[in-house]
Amino acid sequence: MSDYIGSPKWSAARLLLSAVGLCVGAALVGCSESGEESGRNYQAVPDTDWIVHGSNSEETRFSRLAQISTSNVGSLGLAWSLDLPEENALEATPLAIRGVLYFSGGFGKVYAVRARDGKLLWSYDPKVGEYAPSRIRVNFSVNRGVAYFEGRILNATKDGRMIALDARNGRPIWSTQFLRPNDGAISTGAPRIMGDKVIIGNSGAEMSVRGYVTALDARTGKILWRFFTVPGNPAIDRDETTRIAAKTWAGQWWKYGGGGTPWSGITYDEKKQLVYVGTGNGGPWNQEYRCPNNEDNLFLSSVVALDANTGAYKWHYQYNPCEIWDWKATSDIVLARLKIEGRTRDVLMQAPSNGFFYVIDRDNGKLISAEKLGKVNWADRIDLETGRPVENPEARYGYKPAIVYPSAYGAHGWQPTSYNPLTGLIYIPYMQYGMRISRNDGSDLHDSSNVQTTRIGANVEGYLDPKDPMDGRGSLIAWDPVKRSARWRVDYPTGWNTGTTTTAGNLVFQGTNAGTFYAYDARDGRRLWAFDARLGIIAPPITYAVGGKQYVSILVGPGGTTGENTLPEFAQGWKYRAQPRRILTFVLNGKARLPDTPPPDKSVLSLERPAMALDPGRVGRGMSLYHRACYSCHGAGAASSGGAPDLRESGIASDDSAFAQLLRSGALVEFGMPKFDDLSDPQINDLYQYIASEAQNHGTDRGH
Ligand code: CA
Numbered sequence: 001m002s003d004y005i006g007s008p009k010w011s012a013a014r015l016l017l018s019a020v021g022l023c024v025g026a027a028l029v030g031c032s033e034s035g036e037e038s039g040r041n042y043q044a045v046p047d048t049d050w051i052v053h054g055s056n057s058e059e060t061r062f063s064r065l066a067q068i069s070t071s072n073v074g075s076l077g078l079a080w081s082l083d084l085p086e087e088n089a090l091e092a093t094p095l096a097i098r099g100v101l102y103f104s105g106g107f108g109k110v111y112a113v114r115a116r117d118g119k120l121l122w123s124y125d126p127k128v129g130e131y132a133p134s135r136i137r138v139n140f141s142v143n144r145g146v147a148y149f150e151g152r153i154l155n156a157t158k159d160g161r162m163i164a165l166d167a168r169n170g171r172p173i174w175s176t177q178f179l180r181p182n183d184g185a186i187s188t189g190a191p192r193i194m195g196d197k198v199i200i201g202n203s204g205a206e207m208s209v210r211g212y213v214t215a216l217d218a219r220t221g222k223i224l225w226r227f228f229t230v231p232g233n234p235a236i237d238r239d240e241t242t243r244i245a246a247k248t249w250a251g252q253w254w255k256y257g258g259g260g261t262p263w264s265g266i267t268y269d270e271k272k273q274l275v276y277v278g279t280g281n282g283g284p285w286n287q288e289y290r291c292p293n294n295e296d297n298l299f300l301s302s303v304v305a306l307d308a309n310t311g312a313y314k315w316h317y318q319y320n321p322c323e324i325w326d327w328k329a330t331s332d333i334v335l336a337r338l339k340i341e342g343r344t345r346d347v348l349m350q351a352p353s354n355g356f357f358y359v360i361d362r363d364n365g366k367l368i369s370a371e372k373l374g375k376v377n378w379a380d381r382i383d384l385e386t387g388r389p390v391e392n393p394e395a396r397y398g399y400k401p402a403i404v405y406p407s408a409y410g411a412h413g414w415q416p417t418s419y420n421p422l423t424g425l426i427y428i429p430y431m432q433y434g435m436r437i438s439r440n441d442g443s444d445l446h447d448s449s450n451v452q453t454t455r456i457g458a459n460v461e462g463y464l465d466p467k468d469p470m471d472g473r474g475s476l477i478a479w480d481p482v483k484r485s486a487r488w489r490v491d492y493p494t495g496w497n498t499g500t501t502t503t504a505g506n507l508v509f510q511g512t513n514a515g516t517f518y519a520y521d522a523r524d525g526r527r528l529w530a531f532d533a534r535l536g537i538i539a540p541p542i543t544y545a546v547g548g549k550q551y552v553s554i555l556v557g558p559g560g561t562t563g564e565n566t567l568p569e570f571a572q573g574w575k576y577r578a579q580p581r582r583i584l585t586f587v588l589n590g591k592a593r594l595p596d597t598p599p600p601d602k603s604v605l606s607l608e609r610p611a612m613a614l615d616p617g618r619v620g621r622g623m624s625l626y627h628r629a630c631y632s633c634h635g636a637g638a639a640s641s642g643g644a645p646d647l648r649e650s651g652i653a654s655d656d657s658a659f660a661q662l663l664r665s666g667a668l669v670e671f672g673m674p675k676f677d678d679l680s681d682p683q684i685n686d687l688y689q690y691i692a693s694e695a696q697n698h699g700t701d702r703g704h
Contacts, residue, residue, distance in 0.1 A: 044148060048545040050096040053145050053190045054416065055542070058335040059267045061418035061501050063543045067550035068588060069505030073519045073529045077590030079551065080118035084111070087581040088672075089538065089559030089643045092145040093190065093416070093499075094583070096544035101553060102148065102167070103583070106141035106672065108157030108187070110165060111583075115546050115553070118585060122170035124155070124163075129669030132159035136186075136674045140559065140633055140643060144264060144414070145190035147198055149218040156187045156200045162216055176221035178214040185209045185261070193218060194268040194275055194308045201266060205259030205283040205328075206454045213262050213277050215311060225311030229279040229299050230258035240313055245298040253290035253297075256445060256455070259283030260300045264414045267333040267348070268308060269362060275308045276348055276362075278329040282322075286439045286457030287396075291322035294396075301329050303350060305365060315365035317387065319352045324396065325378070325437065326408035326460075327354040332416040332499075334426065338482055340368060349481055351417060351428050353410025356382060359481050371484045373412070373477060375432050375470070377405045399439050403463055407435040409496070416499030416540050418508070423522050424480060425487055427508045431474040431495030434463040444628060451678050453628035476500065476510055478525060488525035496570050498554075499540030511537030511554055514572050515600075517584075531586070534597035535579040536572050536642070549587055557581035559643025573600025574642035604639075604698050605649040610656075614693050622690025625683055629676070638694040644672070648695040653688070660684045 044051040047064050055061045068076060084090070087105045094103035100121065101113045107128040112121040128136055136158060147154040152173060153165040160179025163172050178200055179185050185202040192199050198218040202211060211229035216222060231242040233254040249258070265278035282290060282300045291297045301320040306313060319329050329352040338347050338359070346362040355376035359368040370382035378395035382388070395404050405411075411430055419426045437460045444455045464471040474495030478487045498511040502522050511517040513536045519529040536558025543552045558574045578598050627636065633644040640646040647653040652662055662668060663684055666675025679687075 044097045049098065050094070050542040050544045051148060052095070053093050053147065053192060054267070054332060054334075055501070057268060057270055059332050059416075060334055060336070060421070061416055061499070061540070062420050063501065063503045065543055065545055065550045066504040067545070068503070068507065068543070068552065070507060070521050070528060072588060073505070073507055075589050076519065076529055076531075076552070076586050077588075078531070078592040078594060079585045079587040079590040080592050081582050081584045081594055082113060082118045082120060083580040083582050083595070084557075085580065087557055088576065089140060089142050090555035090557035090581055091142045091414075091539050092555055093540050094542055094553055094555065095146060095148050096542060096546075096551075096553070097148055097167070099546045100167070101583070102146050102153050103555060104143040104146050104155060106143065107136065108143045108155055110146060110153060110155050110170065112153075112167070112170060113583065115544070115551060115585065118583070124165055124170040124172070126155070126157040126159075126161065126163060127670070128157055128159045129672065131161075133666050133669045133675045136669065136672060141672050142188050142559075143190075144188060147191040147193050149193055149198065154191050154193075154198050154218065156189065156191050158186050158188065160185065160187050160202070162191065162198065162200060162221060164221060174221040176216055176223065178216060178223065183209060184257075189264045189266070192266050192268055192275075195270070197224060197308070199266055199268070199275060201262035201264070201277070203261050203263035203280075205257065205261045205280045206456050208257035208283060208455055209259065209261055210254070210257045211260035211262055211280055213266065213306075227277070227304075227306055227311045227313070229260035229262055229277065229304065230297070241299070244313065248296040248298045249290055250292055250295050251289050256289055257283045258290065262330060264330040265332045265350070267335060269335060272346075272362065273308050274305045274314060274362070276333045277304045277306060278331065278333055278350065278352070279304060280328040280330050281326045282324060284445055284455060284457035285324055285326060285460075286442070286445075287322055287324045288439065288442075289445065289457060294322045296321040297323065301327055301352065301354070303329055303333060303348065303360065303365075305362075317358075317360050317365045317367060319356070319358065320354055321388065325354070325404060327410060328352060331412055331414055334417060334419050335362065336419055336421070336481075340482055347481075349417075349419065349426060351412040353406065353412055354378070355406045355411035357428070357479055357481070358382075369481075369484050373428065373430055373479070374475070375405045375434075375468075376411065377403075397437050397439065401436045401438040401459075403434055403436055405432075405434045407433040407462060408437075408460055409433060413496070415497070415538065418500040418502040420502040420508075420522050422504060422506065423478075423502075424482065425478045425522065426481055427500040427502055427510070427522070428477045428479055429474065429497050429499060429510065430477045431497075432470050433472060433495060434465065436461050436463045449678075449680070449683075451629065451683070453625070454632070455628070474512070476508070476520070476525070478508070478522070490520065490525050490527070494570065494572070496538065498537050501541045501543060503543060509541045509543075509552060511539075511541065511556075513538065513558055513570065517541070517554060533584060534594060534599075535581070536574050552586040553583060555581075555583050571602065571639065573602040575601055576640060576642055576645045604646065604695070607649060607651065607654045607695065609654045609692060609695070612692065614689050614696075618686045618689040619693045622686035622688070626687055626690050630687070633672075637698075638691050639698070647691045648698055653691045654695070656685070656688050659688050
């Protein structure tokens with residue numbers, strides 16, 4: 001159990017709960033709006049506002065608010081909803097500051113919405129398509145949120161600009177390009193404030209990108225330091241990582257980027273003046289090109305502690321030496337003080353995607369414990385003496401495919417966990433999927449066509465064991481990090497559900513890809529409340545108080561990863577632009593009604609296509625190119641599950657000249673469709689034939 005409850009901090013929290021309780025009374029004594037919507041006061045209000053990405057600097061996503069509790073959550077109702085007509089996949093954690101919600105949509109568009117009634121106060125469009133038509137090609141459009149600093153909203157756009165906006169009106173104050181020019185990286189993460197600095201990572205390990213974090217002056221946007229998570233070319237690069245980590249790599253890895261992109265989880269430790277950076281998977285996936293003899297490949301799939309002031313390396317813990325499964329440590333990193341075997345220790349906790357849950361000492365990076373969360377076959381255990389996994393050699397695939405659990409999407413994705421010091425439990429969105437994975441002949445890596453596509457040197461597909469009824473399902477696991485076991489769990493029909501939030505009202509909130517938003521008793525997992533959002537949810541909820549009332553808000557809009565499109569089990573019938581993407585806000589006794597929403601639809605509309613004899617050779621080449629250039633938005637097998645148009649029923653994709661013209665001209669870049677002017681005529685025709693073939697194979701008349 002944590003000693004948190006007995007701490008002075010916790011006593012203060014008790015007082016706060018009483019104060020909020022008083023505000024609910026009829027008199028509402030002393031419950032002013034305290035600068036709501038004014039933006040006059042730069043200070044956010046601790047405890048009632050949701051100030052930072054993880055709700056507090058420990059990133060626990062625990063709220064001390066208790067007005068909504070196990071005893072009354074059943075009467076939670078919709079306060080308001082706001083449609084976001086230009087949006088698709090929504091992953092952001094909103095911030096709630098003095099009565100205003102600030103959140104990002106696709107590409108780093110920003111919205112400011114009044115919390116008490118859902119009025120849109122302003123929005124800001126960074127025009128990513130115009131600014132960087134090629135950067136939008138790398139993966140999807142998602143963005144996980146903004147940061148707040150002294151009356152400004154700091155927003156990291158997909159193309160790699162940090163833009164400071166005036167919180168009162170959304171006007172830009174400064175803008176800094178934090179991604180290196182022409183390195184192919186993009187940005188999807190939420191910036192984190194570190195004192196008077198702001199830090200942000202990068203993304204794109206599958207597209208020959210080298211990972212790094214960049215720290216900027218939060219007032220001026222000046223770049224202060226940068227730390228690379230993987231080494232560059234030792235003959236040229238002089239950065240700290242190349243000096244200390246190049247010896248753990250082999251071959252000419254820098255030609256392939258190396259990966260390690262820290263695209264989401266970054267936690268600042270104010271007390272220790274450290275920042276913990278969660279790093280991504282190796283690029284390319286195939287180990288021949290970077291760790292043929294199982295060299296460690298630092299700092300892939302690691303948590304790296306840096307001096308927050310200088311960016312100097314302090315320590316690291318690596319989850320997967322010579323990482324080859326697309327497993328990353330990019331999920332959020334939670335800080336706590338836990339009493340373990342009689343001794344109170346400063347720990348960090350993380351469920352990286354490899355299926356284990358880790359507790360690590362924050363002072364030195366030493367592993368304290370690591371346990372399997374569920375179905376994991378790549379390792380028997382993690383050796384606590386050496387900190388290294390005891391691997392199953394069969395999981396280290398060659399040209400012969402291996403069946404590996406968990407899959408590349410992870411037993412846990414990026415969706416945030418939450419830690420409740422009252423229950424001592426951490427609430428983890430878990431999923432059970434396997435994959436069939438093998439090395440390929442490297443033709444994608446050595447393709448000289450200069451077309452910017454996914455290059456991983458491996459073949460991978462989802463795998464579900466028909467004999468295991470839990471394969472393909474997701475769960476909410478309440479994990480005791482001290483006892484190293486699950487206290488309770490709730491199973492769902494599918495995976496890819498949302499992150500969690502937990503409160504002093506003994507609640508845990510979580511939404512699902514199938515479109516339901518739930519509240520559970522944090523102590524035993526009893527389901528206490530459910531709301532049908534009529535659209536898949538992947539963004540985590542938040543809670544905050546305004547004018548004496550506690551609210552819960554969540555963004556609704558599915559998609560957002562390569563993963564969700566790759567297994568049919570993820571698909572729920574959510575169509576691009578059919579069901580409105582929204583932000584929903586709940587309050588006790590809320591009576592608002594959700595506007596009409598079209599139901600899920602798994603059919604594929606048949607389109608009249610010109611009579612055409614498909615050439616199997618072209619279809620095959622088109623399939624290969626499609627899965628490197630198109631699938632991360634449009635889905636495996638051209639079957640998008642809502643994040644982008646389903647090409648099997650696209651009018652443009654069924655007209656060969658319109659299709660070629662769109663790819664060349666980039667006419668739809670402002671809607672997120674990149675420019676592909678580097679594709680040749682035969683390549684475009686290959687793609688066209690592949691999409692036509694998928695439409696023929698799967699098209700049905702809608703309504704049948
Ligand atoms: Ca990856």
